[in-house]
Amino acid sequence: MKALFQKHRNETILASIFLVLFVFFSFASRNFFTLSNVMNLFSQMVTLAFLTLGMAASMFSGGMDLSIGAVCSMCTVLCATFVGTMGMHTLPALLITLAIAIACGLFNGFLIGYCKINSMLVTLGTQSLYTGIGLVISKGVTVSIPLDRFALFGRTRLFGFLPVEILILALGILLAVLMFSYLIPGRRIFLIGANPQVARFAGINIASNILVTYAFCSAYAFFGAIVLASRVASGRADVAAALVLKSVSAAVFGGVSTLGGIGSMAGAILGVAVIQIVTNGMDMMNFSTYLQQISIGAMLLIVLAFRHRKRH
């Protein structure tokens, strides 16, 4: 038990912070600890959570995928265009969108892995490119989806209380944790991030693993996108742009190192959860959104300074 505690020290601390905040807000605000708000709390974080999982994957490999926000936005536009404007059935629309998202990820991975260009440079460029494609498809306006369609992923509650998107996220988390903590492909990506030289000597094909990593990032951006598009019943080419830096903050907050090879998917998701509970709880207590912004920034710096002191 104690060994387990030591090994997952960072996750335990984050989970305790989450619980403490949860109890605190439950006492501080009358509306916080209600079934509908707790469900809200989780369903609000779904898109950011998916993007953070993708961002964490790219950070494990020693890079950073700045284009996930653009891929996510582009996917909302594609879904909205296919389902809303063209009237396609949901399933083919989703499959085509997923294929395009993965193609975007493979393009990133190709430039980073095979052409050996710095990941931030590549994704800075493809971020503009994918946003541009989204803008051109949507002609720069919001594409709406008829309200009676595409409601499954963001506007449906099972048994009257459980939002479907929470189940999708749970599945996504499970898959990510499994891949990056227990399966060989994920562990390879960690090794590449920790020490590419050693990884190469161990006979790992770096380029093809990088390709997989960035395809994973874009696929997760796609899952974030379908929930987002369904929730707001529309698609817009810059709808997730602001989430990129937020997902970096959340991943770093959750213990993922920007230098690669350190962190865990469980930590990343706990990072999102803590940030989300602060946002939601302060909303419930009627604090201004600006104060939330300040507290999140301050929390990030304090936690980092604290961790840094530990390491030395």
Place this chain on the structure above:
Amino acid sequence: MRKILREKARELILIGVIIVIGIIVTFIMPAFFSQLNIINVLYSNAVFGIMAMGMMLIITTGNIDVSVGAQYAVSGMVVALVARATGGEQPLLAILAGMGTGMALGLMNGLIVAKLSIPAIVVTLGTLNIMRGTLNLITSGNWIDGLTGPFAKFANLRLLKPINGLGVIHAITGGKGLMVFALPLAVYIWILVMVVTYIFLYRTGVGRDILAVGGNKEAARRVGLSQTKAYLLAFGYMGMLAGLASAIAASKIKIAQPSNGTGYEMKLIAACVIGGTEFSGGVASILGTLLGVLLLGVIDNGLVLTKVPAYWQELATGVIIILAVGSSAFRTMKPGGRRAIKSGGDRK
């Protein structure tokens, strides 16, 4: 001559691309190649051009600053406050107030990055939220407008008169005069900033130190160069320039709002990257950064003039960035690439 060609290959290619785009746009819309429009491109990109010099310096030290937009917004509000309080009579005071504010914010970033040795992108993410949040909290998101007097005029001030009188010039310019020297003051400030950056980076000891720290942290530490000093200088300089740029912007549009500068960081990083600044640090090109800013500016302007819908702009920017980073990777990868260029230069 061949050595210059090799060393400045990227800059030459960029000039070529800008000229080609210029020719194409001029064919479709002759108004592009008019004095008025060229000055307009320079005038509207002065704010970015000035800030790009600071961003270049930070990337040169191997760091990155994503809080520039917030620094720009905070110092812009301070500038507007001072300008309004003095009725716009003291433009210099307002500019200095903005530069001071920006520099303080930049130094704060630099200090945290150097002392805690946390990656700069994470530190500036945190300070970005704190700066913007605090600014919004204090202003409740309200604008400051009604900027008047000399302050509202300084950015577009034409100190010199267009050259006219000679028959030839009169004929070419249709009586308007050659406006090469009659540029808006903002453009002169931009040029001045570039010259100062050049002197600072290549002709002073501390500038050399910044390049050295960026190029090889460990080696720089062993020869006794202070990393803290280099970081403080780079981040402080960035903040100061963000303040200066925000003053110019406030004078141009006569308004300052807390949401100013959102998304500037990516555009600035893009300009530096197109210009050949390397993320690994130690490599800077002032001419390249200038051309990066101009290329993005010319694309914007050209698309507007040729009446291409604005949403194509983003796509074009993306393609340009990918081509720019791809081409430099291609040159290092292929045999006879960058390494061969260096030895070739030695052989002469």
